Amino acid sequence: QQPVQSPQAVILREGEDAVINCSSSKALYSVHWYRQKHGEAPVFLMILLKGGEQKGHDKISASFNEKKQQSSLYLTASQLSYSGTYFCGTESGSARQLTFGSGTQLTVLP
Amino acid sequence: KAGVTQTPRYLIKTRGQQVTLSCSPISGHRSVSWYQQTPGQGLQFLFEYFSETQRNKGNFPGRFSGRQFSNSRSEMNVSTLELGDSALYLCASSSNRLAYTGELFFGEGSRLTVL
Numbered sequence: 001q002q003p004v005q006s007p008q009a010v011i012l013r014e015g016e017d018a019v020i021n022c023s024s025s026k027a028l029y030s031v032h033w034y035r036q037k038h039g040e041a042p043v044f045l046m047i048l049l050k051g052g053e054q055k056g057h058d059k060i061s062a063s064f065n066e067k068k069q070q071s072s073l074y075l076t077a078s079q080l081s082y083s084g085t086y087f088c089g090t091e092s093g094s095a096r097q098l099t100f101g102s103g104t105q106l107t108v109l110p
Numbered sequence: 111k112a113g114v115t116q117t118p119r120y121l122i123k124t125r126g127q128q129v130t131l132s133c134s135p136i137s138g139h140r141s142v143s144w145y146q147q148t149p150g151q152g153l154q155f156l157f158e159y160f161s162e163t164q165r166n167k168g169n170f171p172g173r174f175s176g177r178q179f180s181n182s183r184s185e186m187n188v189s190t191l192e193l194g195d196s197a198l199y200l201c202a203s204s205s206n207r208l209a210y211t212g213e214l215f216f217g218e219g220s221r222l223t224v225l
Binding site: 002030089099 | 114143145151152153154155158165166168200211212213214215216217218219
């Protein structure tokens with residue numbers, strides 16, 4: 001079953017913060033985040049494994065709440081280059097198979 | 111290091127025809143997975159191959175098939191095309207030495223239009 005992402009779209013100004021949420025009804029093993037710019041291939045951001053860890057690089061970080069089967073992606077002090085569609089992918093059970101959410105379209109305006 | 115290469119990039123077919131798409135993974139990557147991307151459904155998993163064996167399959171009809179060769183290159187085939195098969199087909203490779211899906215490196219995709 002596809003994870004649910006929210007919001008579906010968000011518009012913000014450069015320097016503002018944003019949070020994108022991803023929730024699943026299944027017990028998750030891992031959560032993956034990708035960003036896809038228009039007309040380009042999705043690009044890997046990070047993987048979070050069950051255990052409630054938080055990861056980050058630069059001003060983008062994420063958390064994984066194993067109890068709630070939810071993950072959140074945090075974008076701090078957004079830059080124009082952050083614009084794109086963000087997808088969470090979830091993995092559960094023993095299958096090495098990512099099920100992606102429908103995406104969150106993020107637009108950063110100057 | 112060359113990225114994932116998909117061919118052809120664009121193609122137009124008519125209903126009932128079949129199509130074969132090709133994917134060359136990053137050198138050294140033995141896992142290749144395929145995804146269908148449409149505006150309404152997002153990214154949907156088709157199948158994953160590792161060392162010429164299909165390890166996982168998504169919820170698609172049997173008209174969708176694939177294979178992987180000994181050099182890790184992969185092809186997917188869609189037979190008896192339907193209008194709803196119009197989509198961007200993405201291939202992703204990974205080294206996949208982990209117990210879970212690792213970082214996927216996506217190609218730019220093959221955009222299929224079915225008329």
